[in-house]
Amino acid sequence: MYETNFHSVSSPQEAEAILATATDAKILAGGQTLIPTMKQRLAAPSDVIDLSRAEGLRGVTITKRKVMGVIKADGGETVTIGAMTTHAEVAANAELAEVFPAMCRLAGNIGDPAVRHRGTIGGSVANNDPAADYPAALLALAATIHTNKREIAASDYFQGMFETALQEGEIITAVSFQAPAAGGYGKFPNPASRYAMAGVFVARSKDGAVRVAVTGAGENGVFRHAGLEAALTADYSANAVDGVEVSAEGLMSDLHGTAAYRANLIKVMAKRALA
Amino acid sequence: MKIAMTVNGKSVSRDVPDNTLLVEYIRDHLRLTGTHVGCDTSQCGACVVHVDGRAMKSCTMLAASASGAQVTTVEGLATSKDELHPMQVAFKENHGLQCGFCTPGMIMTATDMVARYQGQGKELTEEAIRHELEGNICRCTGYHNIVKSIVDGASKMTTA
Structure with a gap:
């Protein structure tokens, strides 16, 4: 690994200040992709900014829809997951399991237990690996x-592949979505890497x-399938x-x-997602 | 930079380069060589230690990220010099190792999974053990005796 300067920050604002002045700083979330990439010398950031101690970036919050201050019984829950929430934390979140268990199952099948204890949803989404699981969930x-x-x-x-709308100095703080009426995920993992084929x-x-x-499966990262959606x-x-x-x-x-x-796998995995 | 943490119950502090991996800090600076490095790609799990009670790959985090943490390595599992941890006993009794290179990581992963399953009141079935061993590679045993050891170790940990 090339030399780097390590920073631990207590807030995204502090990270932003370092990003603005360092020559080529990278945000370190769980590091389960960034650290291996740095070890292979495929990445050589001048500075690494560790967000693991930053406040307010961790945890799952579920808010119920309120009309005139009254919680509606019809659901309408908004799920917010802090960027530094680990896959293990998402997988084991009892409240999330109640409103949308498919998300817990997805998180519980990312990588292996040690990776899930460290890897985060924010890191996964920022990296946008073309075979990562979370991008498919968030898009759907x-x-x-x-x-x-x-x-x-x-x-x-x-x-597209590893491409996102994030601009210089922009840091993911959370993701949120409306709990769906139904949903599921089917994945065929590569037997060696365990990334989705x-x-x-x-x-x-x-x-x-x-x-x-x-x-x-896509040559250009995660995508929506109009034919399956219509059917x-x-x-x-x-x-x-x-x-x-x-x-x-x-x-x-x-x-x-x-x-x-892979085209055939998409159909088989779609069926498993619905099973 | 100066990095301080608690390793196996002892406060330690070393001045190391910022790019030092946790596994390098443990092996090269603390001279605790029970934690192994079996690959360069974060796949093999020979380097698994517990950081604040959770199994993590010490080759895939910077030592600086573990600053202030409670770290347990395989050397810190047994409570005394004369008595092995129940999981270590189980691996010994069930022939859960051949060359032994992957064993520290296997044992740290095993104790983490047993603690997690018992904590959540979930049954640790043989199938669950095989799934939980996803991130640990053994090139000798074919895993069968490792799984047997963990089944045995789990029951020993309950009664211990």
Whole structure:
């Protein structure tokens, strides 16, 4: 690993100040991608800014919709997850399990236990690995990414492989979404890396809109699948997936599988997401 | 930079470069060589230690990030020099190792998973153990005896 200057900050504002003055500073969240990348000398930030002690970035909050100060019984919960919340914390959150257990299951199947104890949702979303799990969930849930500067809709945020709408000096502080009426995630992990070869997140919002997002398979990162969305809007069931044409165009071909193989995996994973 | 933490119940402090990994701090600076490095890609889990009670890969975090933390390595599991931790006893009795290189990481992962499952009141089945061992690679045993050891170690930890 190349030399670097380590900073531990107590707030995103403090991190912002360092980002503004250092030559090439990087934010360190859980570090489960950044540290291995630095070890391989594929990244050489002049400064590393550790957010693990920053206040207010950790935890899951669920707020119920209120009308005239009265909590509505029809649900309408908003889930907010702090950027520095670890995968293990999301997986084990009892309140989240009550309103949307699929998110807990997704978090509980990222990497391995040691990675889940350290890796964070903010780090995953900032990195936008084309085979990461959270981007599919956030896109399918029409989530909002909160930063120190603004709020960004997931559909504007994820811009391709490792590409996001984040600008210089921008730090993710939380993500939030409306708990859907139904939803699930099917992932076929690569047997060696455990990253998704195809991961499909299906969500039906409380107003009936169905969104389907695919990770791991696209040549350009996470994407929504219009054909699956149309079929599942008409009939929200695994059987509805059968009639959908999933094209291999734009999908990845590598030593692990061809684009046609991944196209088939998308259908199989969509069914598992609905099972 | 000066980095202080508690390792196996003892306060330690060393002046190390900012880019020092936690595993380098433990092995090279504290000379606790029970924690191993088996790969360069964060996959093998031979370096697993407990940081503030949670299993983490010490090769995939900076020592500076663990500043002020309570760290337990395999050397700190047993409560005395004469008596092994129940999980260590289980690995010994069930032939849960051959070359032994992955064993420190296996044992630290095992004690973490047992504590977590028992804490949540969940049953640690053989299937769950195999899933929980996702991040620990053994190249000799074929895992069978490791799983057996953890089943045994878990029951020993309950009765201990």
